[in-house]
Amino acid sequence: MKVLICADTKTAIQRAAGLMTACLREKPTAVFGLATGATMEPLYSEWIATARTEDLSFAHMRTFNLDEYVGLTATHPQSYHHYMHELLFSRVDIDPTNTHLPNGAAPDPATEAEAYEQAIRTAGGIDLQLLGIGHNGHIGFNEPTSSLCSRTRVKTLTQSTLEANAKHFDPGETPPRFAITMGIGTILEARACILLATGSAKADAVMRMIEGPLSAACPASALQLHPAATIILDPDAAARLHLRDYHQLVHPEGREPVLNSPICSRREAAR
Ligand code: F6R
Numbered sequence: 001m002k003v004l005i006c007a008d009t010k011t012a013i014q015r016a017a018g019l020m021t022a023c024l025r026e027k028p029t030a031v032f033g034l035a036t037g038a039t040m041e042p043l044y045s046e047w048i049a050t051a052r053t054e055d056l057s058f059a060h061m062r063t064f065n066l067d068e069y070v071g072l073t074a075t076h077p078q079s080y081h082h083y084m085h086e087l088l089f090s091r092v093d094i095d096p097t098n099t100h101l102p103n104g105a106a107p108d109p110a111t112e113a114e115a116y117e118q119a120i121r122t123a124g125g126i127d128l129q130l131l132g133i134g135h136n137g138h139i140g141f142n143e144p145t146s147s148l149c150s151r152t153r154v155k156t157l158t159q160s161t162l163e164a165n166a167k168h169f170d171p172g173e174t175p176p177r178f179a180i181t182m183g184i185g186t187i188l189e190a191r192a193c194i195l196l197a198t199g200s201a202k203a204d205a206v207m208r209m210i211e212g213p214l215s216a217a218c219p220a221s222a223l224q225l226h227p228a229a230t231i232i233l234d235p236d237a238a239a240r241l242h243l244r245d246y247h248q249l250v251h252p253e254g255r256e257p258v259l260n261s262p263i264c265s266r267r268e269a270a271r
Contacts, residue, residue, distance in 0.1 A: 001223060002230045003210060003247040009198045009234040011253075016130075016196045016232045017046035023128045023192075024051060028060045031120075033129035033182070033190055034088075035066050035140075036080045039198055040132060044087045051092070058092040064120050065101040066131070066140040066187075070154060070178035073105045078168050078175075080104075102152070102180035109154045113180045117152040120186065129190035133197050136160050137205045137218035141181035148214075148222045150183030184222045192228040195220070200236040207240035 006012040020043075023030050034040075051058065065080055074081035081101050089099055100119060106112035120126060131139050136158060142150060143158045155178065157165075162175055169175045187193065197206050209220035210231065223229040238244055 001210065001226070002251065003238075003241075004230065004232045004251050005238040005241075005244060005247050006232065006234055007253055009236075012196065012198055012232050012234040012237075013042050013046050014050075016043050016194055017050045019194055019230065019232075020047045020128070020130070021050045021054065021056065024056050024058070024061060025054065027127060028057065029062070030127040031062045031064065031123050031125065033066060033126040033131075033187070034063050034084065035130045035132050036083045037132045039196055040130070041087060043130075043196060048088070048091055058094040060098075061094065062098040062123055063094070063100060064116075064123070064126060064182075067179050067181040068102040068104040069176035070104050070109050070180060071176045074101075074103075104176075104180065109178070109180055113152045113154055116180065116182075117186060120152075120182075126190040127192065129187055129193045131187070131193060131195040131220075131223075133195060133202055133205050133209060133220050134161060135164060135201055135205055137208055137220045139184070139187060139195070139220045139223075141179040142184050142187075142219040144219060145216050146184055146219050148216055148219075148225075149185040151186050152180065152182045154178055155181050184219055188222060188226055190226075192230070193223060193226055194230050194232060195223065196232045197237040198234045200239060202237045203240040206231075206233060206237050207242075211242060 004015060006015055065084060068080045072079040076082060084101065089096065102116045103112050133139060136144055141155050141157060143155060143161065157177055157179060165175050208218040209223060212218055212221055214221050214224050
């Protein structure tokens with residue numbers, strides 16, 4: 001696990017965007033696993049801006065999002081389809097047929113989840129998986145006690161996730177209780193992972209992910225098993241790490257982070 005503690009939130013976002021851009025530059029046909037949520041909003045803007053400065057095209061990349069709410073159509077303003085359209089897909093030259101999210105409105109969500117898992121396999125697997133982390137340690141919508149080898153499936157959301165998400169829905173609207181999410185086993189098969197966490201509300205979950213025991217009680221701790229996971233933090237999200245000084249010694253400010261990934265070239269690794 002590579003832990004990068006950045007000087008501030010802006011730098012953390014820039015570092016994550018820099019790694020996404022490097023992957024796109026090295027492999028224009030890369031398969032990206034994408035996430036949603038408040039943390040990702042500035043990252044998508046930064047990624048678009050960074051790629052533009054290099055004149056990089058998104059036309060050939062393929063994307064698979066982590067999750068979608070069961071019961072929401074793609075046009076629902078709180079659906080992750082809508083989120084991705086607004087924040088990324090409509091702003092770059094990506095081919096819409098290359099973008100994938102689970103269909104939350106599918107008549108049989110369990111069958112939809114299996115088909116989604118198969119579609120990821122058919123695409124050759126995910127090159128770079130982007131992740132956020134929930135206050136309770138979830139990744140995707142793999143809530144605490146999710147099997148560490150789970151595959152894409154329907155999950156019931158915890159009360160804390162429902163409460164965290166409720167603010168996005170209109171008053172009087174009941175947020176969905178279920179979601180289709182990539183499993184932890186699915187996520188761990190990505191060739192490289194980047195998890196971005198910012199803000200003090202994530203400090204406890206971040207500490208449990210990095211230093212806590214490997215446990216289904218903190219699904220993100222499964223990233224301890226991943227051979228190429230890069231965790232990018234701002235100071236507030238890193239505040240509870242006992243080994244903060246060690247991580248800063250290994251990856252001091254100003255040093256260009258590199259992904260330990262087969263998709264990054266030697267040139268990138270030598271920087
Ligand atoms: C959503 C997802 C979730 C979020 C997490 C953090 O696709 O994968 O795991 O990353 O809930 O969300 P924010 O950034 O809103 O705190």
